[in-house]
Amino acid sequence: MLWRRHRRTSPALSPKEIRTTWQLASVLLDYPTPELVCRVPALRDALADVAPDARARLTAYLDRLEWENLARLQSQYVDTFDVTRRCALYLTYYTCGDTRKRGVELVRFKQVYRDAGADFAHEELPDHLGVVLEFGAMVDIDAAWKLLCDHRVGIELLYRGLRQRDSAWLPVIEAFRTTLPTLDGTDEEALARLIAEGPPSEQVGLEGYALDPRLNPRPEPIDLGATIPVGVTVS
Template sequence: MSRRDQVLYMAGAWCLSYPDQDLLGKVPLMRAALAEFAGAVEHFREVLDALESMPLMESQAHYVREFDLGRRHALHLSYWTDGDTRRRGEVLGLFKEAYRHSGVLVDLDGELPDYLPMVLEFAARVDPAAGRTLLQRYRASLEMLRLGLLRDNLPHAAILAAICATLPGKSPQDEQEVMRMAGYGPPTERVGLDPYDPRLLPVRGS
């Protein structure tokens, strides 16, 4: 993995996390690191500007509203492929297995293992090959999230676009194209159905 991709993944992990004082302190570091690569900072500029200019409590309220209270911008990758079905537990186990095989203790900090900021940090700092494989396997989830953020005019869409651009293949233009690419329908809340199995998603370039 290139240094540029590692920086994009780490900055993406931070920018997609719940904002706190520690995150605000990392903004100058992110700007400096991204500035080393042509055009990289442009994908993050609007989010970084908002973190620096918006009162922290307002940033936190905005994050909760957009990422926690609803599922239009779900940051858990397996939600997009398995919804709230029994199969999802098995899929989450695949993420835990990838973390275990890295030989590094990954602190889930109360989060599910498919939480996108965690997967991005894993790819950036722990096991780049395994992390990229997870991102590519769940490329459809990344694209669905990107399109949802774009539809709602949220600046995080540019960050998702930058992340997707590090993976093989062009990004789909709409949700229907994503579903044709991956072979699954919208997430379902009905427990016990047999939705698309994300383990069968081919990893492009492999």
Template sequence: MKWRRHRDARPGIREKDLVDTWQVVSLLLDYPDDVLLGRVPMLRGVVEGLPDAQRMPLLEFLDHLTSARLGALQREYVDTFDVTRKCSLHLTYFTSGDTRRRGVALVEFKQAYRRAGLEFDSEVELPDHLCVVLEFGAMQDWATAWHLLTRHRVGVEVLRAGLAQRDSRWLPVLEALRSTLPPLEGSDTEALLRLVEQGPPQEEVGLEPYAIDPRLNPRPEPADTTAMLGTTIPVGAPR
């Protein structure tokens, strides 16, 4: 399933607001730890400068973040993103599931990064992880990330639907991301509803070298997505 209608659409917000939103979202969707909590004042300062559509949901989440106990937040994160199939942060999982097609889709992500000048290290994270795509877009090549997000828009939408079903505290973060993307229309919405109902396709053979189901991996030490890209840019820094 491909969302061809919007693949060549252009962002409806300024480039700086786009990349700042993606940078903040990539950090807020990562595994919560003391480092993230320490960044809240900085993130709030960046978010305050964004348009309403991005600022309001992100401020809502930041308020949740500062009022929650870290241990409870971490348990909720694992239960949401590592256990629940419809809340996977891996974009190709929703359309390819545990099938041979997923390996091909993941290679397409790596090739897109390579064309943009980045050699991606799959030993750290899979290339279709939403935080990785957003970090790449914010730090290196927003146009390539835009293409990946719109091409795999169904992953964003199923994730959003899964978070809405759970009334998840992370739902506003997805809403902020969606506000930077073209709206769904007509047949796109109908196709999404069918996929949400049916769930990802299943097939347990032929996935090498990317036979990794995010639901089955024990969580290692929290990974910083900036390490996946091999560089660091402060949120809101001039580009």
């Protein structure tokens, strides 16, 4: 499998286990809605195709999704992912910040989707972690693996940010993280620099991809519980 060559090491998981874990993580990283809560039984059924470590973590979040007060969970989601930039779900934010380079990288993500035959048509930006995971689960595991590994350091910063907050979504990222290779020495150095310096801060030149409003608080709840429609042709 090509996806095993993008890093020197990779977990001993089958493609089916990886795809199912990515699909579930993609869905569970959506804004929690009543519709998502109703899907919990079907999501539990899908856990049969997930490796034990990831299964335990995803089960923990599904349990919480069922018993936690939904309004409280929605508020926590906004505070975690829309307000706290260290927990942003947009992968290029960690490498590019709000700079001109980020616009170029976002176009690159869309081109990867097109090259795989899945023209991007979604309200989220193409570098949203949930979108990349859905693309990998449903369309092209190799291409998604490369994108995720290219942004492995940012994913690690997201994981550490959620761990520091003891976030409800930490188990979801932990489950997804079991499918990725561990950080190597170069990655650790890059992570240390990112923690110390933060993403680049130039705030011009993004044109249509300028400061993402999704990194700001939501004015009202938005239903993002549906499966991400990868592969719909852009009109």
